[in-house]
Amino acid sequence: MSTPTTSTAMDFTPARFCSDTNARTGTLRLTRGTVQTPVFMPVGTHGSVKSMTPHLLKEMGAEIILGNTYHLYLRPGHELIDQLGGLQRFMAWDKPILTDSGGYQVFSLGELCKVHDNGVSFRSHVDGSRHEFTPEIAMAIQGALRSDIAMVFDECLSYPATAEETRRSTDRSIAWAARSKAAHGSHARAGEQALFGIVQGGFDNDLRIYSAQATVEMGFDGYAIGGLSVGEGKELMYGVLDTVVPHLPTASPRYLMGVGTPIDLVEGVARGIDMFDCVMPTRHARTGYLFVGWGRINIKNAVHRDSASPIDDTCGCYTCRHFSRAYLRHLFLSGEILAHQLHTIHNLHRYLTLMAEMREAISAGRFGAFYRQSVQQFQEENHHA
Amino acid sequence: MSTPTTSTAMDFTPARFCSDTNARTGTLRLTRGTVQTPVFMPVGTHGSVKSMTPHLLKEMGAEIILGNTYHLYLRPGHELIDQLGGLQRFMAWDKPILTDSGGYQVFSLGELCKVHDNGVSFRSHVDGSRHEFTPEIAMAIQGALRSDIAMVFDECLSYPATAEETRRSTDRSIAWAARSKAAHGSHARAGEQALFGIVQGGFDNDLRIYSAQATVEMGFDGYAIGGLSVGEGKELMYGVLDTVVPHLPTASPRYLMGVGTPIDLVEGVARGIDMFDCVMPTRHARTGYLFVGWGRINIKNAVHRDSASPIDDTCGCYTCRHFSRAYLRHLFLSGEILAHQLHTIHNLHRYLTLMAEMREAISAGRFGAFYRQSVQQFQEENHHA
Numbered sequence: 069m070s071t072p073t074t075s076t077a078m079d080f081t082p083a084r085f086c087s088d089t090n091a092r093t094g095t096l097r098l099t100r101g102t103v104q105t106p107v108f109m110p111v112g113t114h115g116s117v118k119s120m121t122p123h124l125l126k127e128m129g130a131e132i133i134l135g136n137t138y139h140l141y142l143r144p145g146h147e148l149i150d151q152l153g154g155l156q157r158f159m160a161w162d163k164p165i166l167t168d169s170g171g172y173q174v175f176s177l178g179e180l181c182k183v184h185d186n187g188v189s190f191r192s193h194v195d196g197s198r199h200e201f202t203p204e205i206a207m208a209i210q211g212a213l214r215s216d217i218a219m220v221f222d223e224c225l226s227y228p229a230t231a232e233e234t235r236r237s238t239d240r241s242i243a244w245a246a247r248s249k250a251a252h253g254s255h256a257r258a259g260e261q262a263l264f265g266i267v268q269g270g271f272d273n274d275l276r277i278y279s280a281q282a283t284v285e286m287g288f289d290g291y292a293i294g295g296l297s298v299g300e301g302k303e304l305m306y307g308v309l310d311t312v313v314p315h316l317p318t319a320s321p322r323y324l325m326g327v328g329t330p331i332d333l334v335e336g337v338a339r340g341i342d343m344f345d346c347v348m349p350t351r352h353a354r355t356g357y358l359f360v361g362w363g364r365i366n367i368k369n370a371v372h373r374d375s376a377s378p379i380d381d382t383c384g385c386y387t388c389r390h391f392s393r394a395y396l397r398h399l400f401l402s403g404e405i406l407a408h409q410l411h412t413i414h415n416l417h418r419y420l421t422l423m424a425e426m427r428e429a430i431s432a433g434r435f436g437a438f439y440r441q442s443v444q445q446f447q448e449e450n451h452h453a
Numbered sequence: 454m455s456t457p458t459t460s461t462a463m464d465f466t467p468a469r470f471c472s473d474t475n476a477r478t479g480t481l482r483l484t485r486g487t488v489q490t491p492v493f494m495p496v497g498t499h500g501s502v503k504s505m506t507p508h509l510l511k512e513m514g515a516e517i518i519l520g521n522t523y524h525l526y527l528r529p530g531h532e533l534i535d536q537l538g539g540l541q542r543f544m545a546w547d548k549p550i551l552t553d554s555g556g557y558q559v560f561s562l563g564e565l566c567k568v569h570d571n572g573v574s575f576r577s578h579v580d581g582s583r584h585e586f587t588p589e590i591a592m593a594i595q596g597a598l599r600s601d602i603a604m605v606f607d608e609c610l611s612y613p614a615t616a617e618e619t620r621r622s623t624d625r626s627i628a629w630a631a632r633s634k635a636a637h638g639s640h641a642r643a644g645e646q647a648l649f650g651i652v653q654g655g656f657d658n659d660l661r662i663y664s665a666q667a668t669v670e671m672g673f674d675g676y677a678i679g680g681l682s683v684g685e686g687k688e689l690m691y692g693v694l695d696t697v698v699p700h701l702p703t704a705s706p707r708y709l710m711g712v713g714t715p716i717d718l719v720e721g722v723a724r725g726i727d728m729f730d731c732v733m734p735t736r737h738a739r740t741g742y743l744f745v746g747w748g749r750i751n752i753k754n755a756v757h758r759d760s761a762s763p764i765d766d767t768c769g770c771y772t773c774r775h776f777s778r779a780y781l782r783h784l785f786l787s788g789e790i791l792a793h794q795l796h797t798i799h800n801l802h803r804y805l806t807l808m809a810e811m812r813e814a815i816s817a818g819r820f821g822a823f824y825r826q827s828v829q830q831f832q833e834e835n836h837h838a
């Protein structure tokens with residue numbers, strides 16, 4: 069079904085499979101470290117996972133993080149990062165990094181963005197300067213960043229899109245994937261860097277299958293599913309996973325891009341996803357939304373003013389072991405940046421321990437029960453809310 | 454020379470004295486822990502030393518921190534902190550805390566501030582609400598905060614001031630100190646909380662001696678020197694220390710309030726000061742000024758753009774062990790709050806290790822040499838600069 073890739077930069081071994089869902093655990097060996105899957109990758113946009121030292125991130129169990137190619141290209145520039153030894157060394161994170169291709173950010177942050185068959189021209193959101201991204205440029209930047217996993221440059225379709233727009237965009241992404249693979253194969257660090265393809269196709273099942281087949285046909289080290297969590301609703305998103313996953317090779321890691329809430333991670337794992345990234349835990353932390361159970365609280369609410377309770381009394385994170393909601397609310401309202409850090413610790417802990425619980429449940433042969441219980445709890449919480 | 458105090462909340466033992474300066478080391482035993490002197494107290498204005506977790510602060514060697522009465526009174530309110538177990542518990546800092554009296558902040562931050570013999574009325578800088586601080590109120594707030602060391606409520610003189618203003622203000626501070634002592638002695642937690650007097654008197658030697666004698670006559674657990682580092686220049690400041698210290702009891706800790714740069718700490722210790730606090734290391738961290746040698750660099754400068762060097766290649770802090778100037782500059786310019794944290798780690802490390810070096814030098818009988826070398830290095834750096 070898949071063309072073997074030539075990369076020596078990655079090895080993936082699915083170890084255990086759940087008997088009543090598509091969940092599996094595995095080990096992903098990369099140039100700069102080994103990752104247990106399924107895994108959540110905290111997002112480090114500007115070369116730092118916001119408010120977290122690498123030391124603390126590692127202590128909390130993060131094994132791989134995501135770097136944003138678009139942001140690092142604009143500031144401080146990939147040449148500088150290359151000159152200083154690559155992104156890992158630059159940010160003193162000695163474990164693996166996956167870089168996105170910059171495509172999504174070009175479309176969502178770049179100004180006066182123009183798509184043509186060769187690539188995308190845009191103006192920087194930082195200083196208005198003119199730039200162009202093509203598959204070849206995106207590969208060169210990621211090569212300079214020296215990430216362990218690079219992503220092909222794809223087009224991000226706006227939602228909703230017409231059938232015609234979706235088909236054209238899907239074809240363009242496939243063409244760009246082929247160019248990305250060619251460019252990647254010829255760059256100096258190809259042997260140290262795995263390359264993942266991205267399945268697009270919007271919310272058209274046939275196009276999703278067409279994209280999956282074409283991408284797998286080209287042959288990549290892993291396969292991402294892109295274009296989800298764009299406002300489509302959970303059922304549509306889960307439906308795309310159900311459609312696409314059967315067309316991806318069992319022996320390759322599957323990565324659901326930019327998703328999602330805790331229950332989304334559970335639903336994704338149950339459908340055979342191995343890797344996730346999302347800004348939600350770090351972004352919510354900065355706005356005072358803190359994960360409890362399958363939902364979240366807003367620490368700014370007056371109800372927490374006098375509360376001596378931790379965010380979540382079942383949570384074992386540093387924040388919950390030491391600080392009351394009253395204290396966190398006070399810090400937040402006083403504009404203290406320690407609030408951001410303590411909130412980020414809690415939210416990332418929720419995500420990282422949820423992944424660890426799922427890996428354990430799969431290994432112990434009880435993920436089916438874990439899944440059903442999680443979905444039931446989620447539904448009960450939403451019913452009461 | 455001094456009236457013995459009735460407090461059971463503190464014990465101070467000067468252990469070693471330098472033979473050719475007034476420096477000494479000692480052990481300060483407080484309700485919630487023991488502090489080796491001379492000591493620097495990081496400032497935690499809103500109940501957090503900006504960007505630092507208590508865990509990290511302790512790991513870096515901080516033994517006591519300062520809390521700001523004015524800020525905590527306004528937000529979240531001392532009653533709430535009391536209800537939640539006091540400031541230590543509220544902020545999860547299980548070592549001693551010294552609280553200032555709020556006087557300095559009332560004068561510098563409060564709006565429409567009016568001084569009268571009973572106290573000071575002002576409007577909150579947060580929401581414009583009306584408030585009054587008196588010696589009795591300042592003691593009640595610090596009692597509710599449950600700090601290990603409370604400070605008397607004093608008047609802060611503006612600089613420069615006339616002879617008449619200075620005399621009147623000095624007398625008022627002495628009267629308020631007596632009221633502070635009486636109020637402190639009658640509050641429920643007096644036995645757990647030490648009380649320090651504050652020597653004022655501006656830049657008039659006679660008034661400084663008069664204030665010192667009157668304050669010592671009243672009898673406090675320790676003696677602070679206030680009203681310095683207000684723009685008077687280093688020689689005037691050191692002159693006040695030379696004038697005041699001989700009038701303070703050897704057996705009591707001496708605290709130089711709100712001072713200063715690294716060389717100020719050395720000059721203070723040489724003159725017999727045991728305790729310091731200053732916002733400089735934490736505030737400079739947030740604006741990108743980082744201590745190197747006896748001076749500082751501005752990490753925003755373009756000269757650091759490509760620099761693979763740490764802030765200070767002789768520094769052993771977490772930041773210098775892991776990150777380049779180029780990375781820190783990038784984080785700072787990108788508005789990443791991790792920059793603040795990494796900068797704060799470095800600057801506080803400079804202050805805390807400098808104090809540790811001085812304690813060691815005094816204990817080993819070589820502080821005189823340390824002092825002369827430090828002053829020489831400082832002068833050479835300033836000569837070249």
